[in-house]
Amino acid sequence: MKTIIAADIGGTGIRVAVYPFSGSTEPLAQKRIPTRGEGTAVERLVGLIRELWPAGHEVAGISAGFPGPVNPYEGIIYTAPNIADWKNLPLGQILSDTFHVPAMVGNDANMACLGEWKFGAAQGHRDVIYITISTGIGTGVISNNQLLLGAKGLATEMGHTVVNPEGPLCGCGHPGHIESYSSGTGITSFVKSQLAAGRESSLRGISRLSAKEIAEAAVTGDSLAKEAFEIAGTYLGIGISNFLHIFNPSIIVLGGGVSQTGSLILDPMRRSLKERVVSEEYIKDLVITPAQLQDNCGLLGCLAWAQINFKE
């Protein structure tokens, strides 16, 4: 049986799984290790792939997903927000030189988008937008059954599009991005700034405030918490209306912890979306749905990408 090795590389954990090339999404083997520990992150990744290398099965290639800017054509990681020393790292080359099989490296949101499209919520759709909302906002797009990558693989950084030029600062240092309003970080920053300005809230005094605590407070009626999600949802709707006018998809898949707060963020999002679209045609048959693959999204996305690009 021909196999594919998928690797989901994060700032805290590295997961590797061995899949049959096709016919099943059940891994033959898989394992997770912490990203930090003995040896460099590259050595740890290589060691884990070696440990799981399938005896007696041919490997068609290695497909890796990574949470940061990647040139997928050359397998080069531009920078790593959470892994020191990964700058212009030719990871694809390192893996293919080490294991003598083709190797590809892609952005994790793109991989998740591919996973949901091939195996999850967006199966059968030709035009898909995937948005994951957690501490940051990651996006991926399938247009006419193709993953959108751009000239250098830097496309679909839609969390970093401006929805208000005078808006709050994003983690990237620029003002008014969707991420600065609608991500967990954006929601938390808004609440913190209001608390600092003296506003009353049940959230005052909580030491490690995150979108989770704010969502809980909103459910119990805290007006600051409710307003934070109202703003996040409204700007998310503005952003999504822009994406609809740009891509005219038939489905939007929402992943990530913040989108799981449900109506708290989705109700204002839908209101704002309906208000902003220039034609009913954009939303008439549009499906907006939660992601299905959960934790395995990244690995399954790498599998999907490998199936498209490697030879069985």
Next chain:
Amino acid sequence: MKTIIAADIGGTGIRVAVYPFSGSTEPLAQKRIPTRGEGTAVERLVGLIRELWPAGHEVAGISAGFPGPVNPYEGIIYTAPNIADWKNLPLGQILSDTFHVPAMVGNDANMACLGEWKFGAAQGHRDVIYITISTGIGTGVISNNQLLLGAKGLATEMGHTVVNPEGPLCGCGHPGHIESYSSGTGITSFVKSQLAAGRESSLRGISRLSAKEIAEAAVTGDSLAKEAFEIAGTYLGIGISNFLHIFNPSIIVLGGGVSQTGSLILDPMRRSLKERVVSEEYIKDLVITPAQLQDNCGLLGCLAWAQINFKE
């Protein structure tokens, strides 16, 4: 010789040209007639195609471009801003039933984008954004050598993306679109509102004010006119930074009368773009260039689209 019939349908004029299927962009015949006159617009179009139908040459198909929302998969025009009675008009079906050859209908900005990519400024680029700035703003995108259309063909309406949720009203009735800031209409509206508020300017008293007169006044130093272009360029740069983060193109082609005002709009656009991109990678090798095909852009785009979709 196999031939293609291209039709560029506008609110004021209909142009039809007969091209060899490949090998040359010189038309074998072409003619322009007013859109309004004896008979309906459809009858006038059909009559003109019949008049130019090439004797002794096989016609591979008819490819038509139209300035409004179109479903290119079904050849249906949703609405026509400038032609009465064109609502959900199955123009593709009408043309193929009449002439017994395949017929396609596409949005004119998409056709212009295809034209510049195949025969004009963007030849050889895999990822292209075309933006035409005149009374409105039209856009088209080539991603990985494919025209981006979306589920219903309504993609790349990028003039109608929000850059400021509280911004001025767009012609479409929604606030804060790029078109409401950076189109000829947007520039003129800003100047008119400032004049109405009592601001001094050499433009006061001009009866039929347009971006052309405002550009002339800006060149002679009129401060209101200069500010109008400064604002238009700044928001255009914000919009283009969004498109770069979304598409990561290698080239942006600028067409339309307003973009021909040159540094007046392009200098503030470039400043704002540089300020807004989250990584130098997006602009390092990016080409920003004027459109090349001028008046023939629409017809040549229809030719390009036909070459891709019809059989030689």
